[in-house]
Amino acid sequence: xxxxxxxxHLFRTEYRKIISVLxxxxxxxxxxxxxxxxxxxxxLASETWGLKGLPKNPTAWLYTVSKNKALDFIKRNKLxxxxxxxxxxxxxxxxxxxxxxxxxxxxxxxxxxxxxAICHPSISTEAQIGLSxxxxxxxxGDEIADAFLTNKEATYKRLARAxxxxxxxxxxxxxxxxxxxxxxxxxxxxTLYLLFSEGYYSSSQNTTLRKDLCVEAMRLNxxxxxNEQTNTPAANALLSLxxxxxxxxxxxxxxxxxxxxxxxQNEELWNKELIEKGEYYLNRSSKGSRLSKYHLExxxxxxxxxxxxxxxxxxxxxxxxxxxxxxxxxxxxxLNRTYALSKAxxxxxxxxxxxxxxxxGNHLYHSLLGNLYTNVDTIKAIQHLQTxxxxxxxxxxxxxxxxxxxxxxxx
Numbered sequence: 045x046x047x048x049x050x051x052x053h054l055f056r057t058e059y060r061k062i063i064s065v066l067x068x069x070x071x072x073x074x075x076x077x078x079x080x081x082x083x084x085x086x087x088l089a090s091e092t093w094g095l096k097g098l099p100k101n102p103t104a105w106l107y108t109v110s111k112n113k114a115l116d117f118i119k120r121n122k123l124x125x126x127x128x129x130x131x132x133x134x135x136x137x138x139x140x141x142x143x144x145x146x147x148x149x150x151x152x153x154x155x156x157x158x159x160x161a162i163c164h165p166s167i168s169t170e171a172q173i174g175l176s177x178x179x180x181x182x183x184x185g186d187e188i189a190d191a192f193l194t195n196k197e198a199t200y201k202r203l204a205r206a207x208x209x210x211x212x213x214x215x216x217x218x219x220x221x222x223x224x225x226x227x228x229x230x231x232x233x234x235t236l237y238l239l240f241s242e243g244y245y246s247s248s249q250n251t252t253l254r255k256d257l258c259v260e261a262m263r264l265n266x267x268x269x270x271n272e273q274t275n276t277p278a279a280n281a282l283l284s285l286x287x288x289x290x291x292x293x294x295x296x297x298x299x300x301x302x303x304x305x306x307x308x309q310n311e312e313l314w315n316k317e318l319i320e321k322g323e324y325y326l327n328r329s330s331k332g333s334r335l336s337k338y339h340l341e342x343x344x345x346x347x348x349x350x351x352x353x354x355x356x357x358x359x360x361x362x363x364x365x366x367x368x369x370x371x372x373x374x375x376x377x378x379l380n381r382t383y384a385l386s387k388a389x390x391x392x393x394x395x396x397x398x399x400x401x402x403x404x405g406n407h408l409y410h411s412l413l414g415n416l417y418t419n420v421d422t423i424k425a426i427q428h429l430q431t432x433x434x435x436x437x438x439x440x441x442x443x444x445x446x447x448x449x450x451x452x453x454x455x
Contacts, residue, residue: 229276291322411428
């Protein structure tokens with residue numbers, strides 16, 4: 045890998061590790077110090093490696109330099125505390141009796157603890173996702189703005205407000221107590237679920253970014269299931285769900301960046317290894333007595349890895365949707381259930397159920413009805429699809445709907 049490619053790669057993979065360790069050392073109230081140290085380290089790498097060439101072990105070089113910079117800061121801070129602070133009657137900021145531990149175990153523990161700190165209930169869901177992308181995944185403000193289709197200024201302000209909130213709440217970078225870990229882990233899983241969904245169903249046209257979001261959500265989830273304290277059935281079920289969905293990533297988009305509907309996907313492009321991993325984590329999730337929405341959604345995703353339209357497949361999917369809606373109702377899940385209902389029991393029953401939902405302002409609702417009325421009432425099908433086209437926001441969605449309308453009008 046060339047130097048111009050290596051530094052951005054290392055920034056994405058190592059920034060999050062070093063920042064988590066240093067934030068744990070300095071405390072989240074001094075997160076800017078940790079960010080400055082790591083940024084200075086990568087700037088020095090860019091300058092030094094460009095002049096002297098790559099070191100034998102670039103990652104070890106980054107760890108050593110960032111550790112030395114952190115220790116230098118602590119020494120300077122001790123001088124401030126000893127000589128200046130007493131005169132100004134300010135309290136001590138950071139203790140000088142600190143070890144900078146960049147061992148693999150401490151890096152992993154620090155990232156997990158940072159995950160719990162970021163997913164603190166005192167900040168909004170959007171802020172939790174934004175900070176996760178920024179601190180735990182190494183995404184810059186521009187990339188986060190692209191992911192959420194917001195402007196850079198708004199993104200930077202949101203991140204700054206979230207950091208300030210964590211500072212004022214005095215959130216600690218540590219594992220929650222055993223009595224708290226279950227409820228706190230639920231928030232972490234929700235954040236990872238939304239982070240993955242943002243990638244998988246993203247409105248962004250940046251295909252590479254969308255994949256990166258999914259990969260990062262899976263990486264963080266994997267850290268949870270590999271740690272004894274957070275290896276719960278729900279965490280395994282969520283990772284299973286992510287594996288099943290990701291297995292069809294390459295088949296969902298054509299060369300022109302257009303969405304390929306499930307029934308039209310090339311099964312040969314499905315990633316068999318990810319499907320097997322999904323089955324592995326789904327089996328691991330079966331331990332325990334609590335059924336989460338991730339178990340049910342993973343079950344639905346599993347049946348979608350079987351391409352053939354069998355009665356067994358769609359009846360199982362329908363029953364899983366029924367349980368999911370009882371556990372946690374959502375309009376999108378209800379819409380998806382009616383598609384499964386059409387496959388299991390026929391379009392007429394599904395149309396009746398779909399129209400009861402009356403989600404008139406949702407383009408997915410009209411797209412579904414357009415699909416259900418196809419070969420039943422072509423005029424109504426086109427009407428619903430035209431409404432869906434008006435309501436759709438993304439170029440990819442509009443293209444799919446336009447193609448469907450053209451197909452119906454050509455009959």
